[in-house]
Amino acid sequence: MKRRQGWLFFIIFLLTFSIYLLINFPLQLGLDLKGGSQLTLQLLKEDGKVTKEELEAVNAVLDKRVNNLGVAESNLQTLGRDQLILELPGEQNPLSASRILGKTALLEFRTQKESTSSQLKNLQLQRLKINDLIELFKIDDKRSEETSLLLMENLTEIENDLNYSSNIEQLFKRLVATKKYINNEIANLFNKTDLSGKDLINAGRRQEQTNNNWEVSLSFSNNGGEKFAEITKSIAGTDKLLSIVLDGESISEASVGSQFINTGITGGAATISGNFSAENARELEVQLKGGSLPLPIEIVETNTIGPLLGSKNIVKSLYAAICGLIFVGIFMIFNYRILGFVSVISLIFYGFFNLALYSLIPVTLTLPGIAGLILSIGMAVDANVLIFERIREELINGNTLIRSIDSGFQRANSSIIDGHITTFVSCFVLFLLGTNFVKGFAATLGIGVVISLFTSLNCSKTILRFLTTYQSLRQKNLYLSKSTTL
Amino acid sequence: MTSLSFNLIKNKNKVFGFSTFLILLSLIGILYSTFNTSYKKPINLGMDFIGGNELRIDRICKEECEIISPDLVIEQLRTFSNNKNVLNNIKLQIQNNNSLISIRTPYLTIEESNDLISNVDKILGPLNYESKNSRIIGPKLGKKLLTNCATSLLVSLFAISLYISIRFDKKYALFALLALFHDLFIVFGIFSWLGVLLSIEVNSLFAVSLLTIAGYSVNDTVVIFDRIRENLKQNSDNYNKTIQISVNESFRRTFFTSITTLMPLLTLIIFGSYSLFWFSVSLSLGILIGSYSSILLAPSFLIKD
Numbered sequence: 001m002k003r004r005q006g007w008l009f010f011i012i013f014l015l016t017f018s019i020y021l022l023i024n025f026p027l028q029l030g031l032d033l034k035g036g037s038q039l040t041l042q043l044l045k046e047d048g049k050v051t052k053e054e055l056e057a058v059n060a061v062l063d064k065r066v067n068n069l070g071v072a073e074s075n076l077q078t079l080g081r082d083q084l085i086l087e088l089p090g091e092q093n094p095l096s097a098s099r100i101l102g103k104t105a106l107l108e109f110r111t112q113k114e115s116t117s118s119q120l121k122n123l124q125l126q127r128l129k130i131n132d133l134i135e136l137f138k139i140d141d142k143r144s145e146e147t148s149l150l151l152m153e154n155l156t157e158i159e160n161d162l163n164y165s166s167n168i169e170q171l172f173k174r175l176v177a178t179k180k181y182i183n184n185e186i187a188n189l190f191n192k193t194d195l196s197g198k199d200l201i202n203a204g205r206r207q208e209q210t211n212n213n214w215e216v217s218l219s220f221s222n223n224g225g226e227k228f229a230e231i232t233k234s235i236a237g238t239d240k241l242l243s244i245v246l247d248g249e250s251i252s253e254a255s256v257g258s259q260f261i262n263t264g265i266t267g268g269a270a271t272i273s274g275n276f277s278a279e280n281a282r283e284l285e286v287q288l289k290g291g292s293l294p295l296p297i298e299i300v301e302t303n304t305i306g307p308l309l310g311s312k313n314i315v316k317s318l319y320a321a322i323c324g325l326i327f328v329g330i331f332m333i334f335n336y337r338i339l340g341f342v343s344v345i346s347l348i349f350y351g352f353f354n355l356a357l358y359s360l361i362p363v364t365l366t367l368p369g370i371a372g373l374i375l376s377i378g379m380a381v382d383a384n385v386l387i388f389e390r391i392r393e394e395l396i397n398g399n400t401l402i403r404s405i406d407s408g409f410q411r412a413n414s415s416i417i418d419g420h421i422t423t424f425v426s427c428f429v430l431f432l433l434g435t436n437f438v439k440g441f442a443a444t445l446g447i448g449v450v451i452s453l454f455t456s457l458n459c460s461k462t463i464l465r466f467l468t469t470y471q472s473l474r475q476k477n478l479y480l481s482k483s484t485t486l
Numbered sequence: 487m488t489s490l491s492f493n494l495i496k497n498k499n500k501v502f503g504f505s506t507f508l509i510l511l512s513l514i515g516i517l518y519s520t521f522n523t524s525y526k527k528p529i530n531l532g533m534d535f536i537g538g539n540e541l542r543i544d545r546i547c548k549e550e551c552e553i554i555s556p557d558l559v560i561e562q563l564r565t566f567s568n569n570k571n572v573l574n575n576i577k578l579q580i581q582n583n584n585s586l587i588s589i590r591t592p593y594l595t596i597e598e599s600n601d602l603i604s605n606v607d608k609i610l611g612p613l614n615y616e617s618k619n620s621r622i623i624g625p626k627l628g629k630k631l632l633t634n635c636a637t638s639l640l641v642s643l644f645a646i647s648l649y650i651s652i653r654f655d656k657k658y659a660l661f662a663l664l665a666l667f668h669d670l671f672i673v674f675g676i677f678s679w680l681g682v683l684l685s686i687e688v689n690s691l692f693a694v695s696l697l698t699i700a701g702y703s704v705n706d707t708v709v710i711f712d713r714i715r716e717n718l719k720q721n722s723d724n725y726n727k728t729i730q731i732s733v734n735e736s737f738r739r740t741f742f743t744s745i746t747t748l749m750p751l752l753t754l755i756i757f758g759s760y761s762l763f764w765f766s767v768s769l770s771l772g773i774l775i776g777s778y779s780s781i782l783l784a785p786s787f788l789i790k791d
Contacts, residue, residue, distance in 0.1 A: 324750030378747030419705035
């Protein structure tokens with residue numbers, strides 16, 4: 001009896017500790033419960049598998065970009081061998097984040113090849129034309145048939161001039177694709193140099209004084225500054241231009257004046273002025289600050305949840321969990337009387353232990369996670385039912401109460417452990433192989449299974465032992481439902 | 487409850503008949519779904535597995551939202567948007583007293599999805615962006631998720647089989663697994679039919695529910711087999727009779743656990759979030775079938791003629 005009392009104190013201590021944990025370390029809620037955006041990023045590699053180093057390198061670059069995004073509490077983590085998950089709490093429009101993260105942002109400085117001036121002039125002219133068309137498309141929101149036709153006509157003309165054709169149907173996408181083609185072609189007229197985005201130490205943006213456009217300023221490292229001076233010196237005063245190429249597209253071409261013929265442009269700074277809007281300039285700034293990605297990535301999943309929907313989900317799940325518990329409680333007390341009451345108390349303990357462990361590990365609570373928790377209530381009750389049925393049988397066979405309780409627990413033991421192990425195996429596999437969404441379910445159900453072993457085998461027994469120390473609670477008919485005839 | 491007794495020896499063939507009927511029905515559903523539907527798959531795969539865009543958003547209405555037909559909305563969307571491909575495969579529903587708009591389209595970029603929302607806003611607005619739920623899954627991820635789910639299912643079935651065959655002797659293990667595959671096959675078949683008849687789609691949570699059902703079904707069967715072994719040790723004279731007694735002894739327990747597990751699931755179906763609705767339904771079905779198979783089908787395998 002003394003040992004049991006020790007257990008009682010231990011359980012009460014655990015309960016107090018759980019409540020203390022829950023008050024001081026509140027549960028972490030997933031995005032589907034508090035609202036926000038979640039992006040899944042897939043690393044793209046043409047041949048072979050993505051190595052651990054590559055994944056970490058991409059993670060590091062993206063991490064810098066995410067920090068410069070300025071979303072509070074954003075969270076970036078790797079998923080499996082070739083995916084990353086980015087969570088942006090509170091963010092309702094992940095468009096800008098996706099644009100910033102999705103680009104490789106490989107910055108290059110290139111010098112013009114010999115005798116390509118006329119080709120370049122033609123391409124620059126076509127680029128001007130296509131930019132005008134894109135502007136027109138954006139201004140005229142409710143396009144009439146006429147403007148669409150006009151746009152199409154002009155676009156076809158440009159495409160014919162370029163000897164370029166695309167099979168894209170949608171007008172805007174086709175405009176953008178043609179522009180990209182032109183920028184690629186321009187970049188191809190230039191020779192690569194050894195100066196690249198790696199030589200930057202910082203990037204910034206500012207508004208141009210003459211018009212509303214933005215420009216992006218670059219600061220080179222010492223070494224980069226020297227390279228930049230060397231390159232500008234080589235083309236200063238000639239008709240060759242310097243091109244700034246981002247991901248294979250030329251975004252700006254500039255001439256270097258003859259005053260730099262002796263030293264090149266020194267001072268280790270440059271600006272890119274390529275008709276940037278405020279937002280575009282910010283995106284480029286963030287990308288350059290983070291550096292270029294060692295592997296291209298693609299955004300394969302986007303999930304956006306409004307804050308109102310999140311809180312609705314919490315309320316709904318809470319209703320479901322509480323109603324489930326109440327129904328199960330009523331059912332148990334109705335069928336097993338005092339035993340049922342014991343199982344209700346140990347279920348309440350079970351709930352607290354679970355939640356406390358979530359905040360201790362910590363487990364982020366999501367909708368599938370709550371489903372796992374609710375389902376694990378069923379698991380925990382199952383163990384109680386197994387034990388109580390055995391106790392009941394022993395009582396019907398005419399054994400004393402204390403002996404029935406003891407052998408009930410003992411004989412149900414192996415079945416309970418078997419059942420818990422099979423479920424735990426499923427959870428374990430799910431957790432290892434599953435997606436983020438599935439992992440939440442596997443984690444809560446798995447934790448539930450482990451705790452249920454403790455509460456059903458130990459808590460229930462301890463509480464029952466405690467209750468049976470009272471003489472008035474030792475009547476057999478308190479343990480059997482009325483329908484049972486002894 | 488205690489007086490309940492089921493004559494398993496006599497009704498063994500009825501049990502086999504019933505299970506065969508269910509299996510055939512599921513098989514027909516799976517075959518029909520594979521050959522006679524637009525998607526040509528054993529089961530109607532949802533956007534988790536094939537990629538796509540799902541959007542749910544509430545309308546803000548002063549009193550009651552006026553009725554508007556989805557076809558009309560799509561018609562009006564055509565005048566705003568020039569992406570005909572999206573509009574040709576769009577599924578638009580207006581639920582909850584005309585207040586909840588839910589849209590399914592093939593895969594869209596975030597930009598295109600935003601355009602779609604703002605176009606819908608022009609027609610059905612104002613919209614409550616606080617209640618927005620938007621999911622975009624690329625086709626690449628879809629394929630990956632599908633293989634991922636299939637592997638998890640196979641690996642854990644293998645792990646469970648391994649555990650059972652270590653835990654029991656060969657005969658018992660084989661029958662427990664037969665009952666398990668019986669349950670999974672029927673739940674799968676039911677969802678094939680749901681896909682054919684009501685265009686219900688399955689997503690990754692369906693795979694999770696199958697795995698959970700597997701754990702449950704095996705658990706139930708193990709409890710009954712344990713009982714049978716225990717009783718056979720004490721009384722090996724009348725083999726068939728002992729099995730029947732064991733089944734009847736375990737009946738209350740299996741019945742009660744099914745109820746206590748179904749109760750929380752039913753509250754999830756009634757009160758829970760819509761994304762867990764079909765998950766809870768498939769779990770409930772699995773638990774019903776699992777209880778049946780462990781209490782009646784699995785012991786029937788053991789009964790000798």
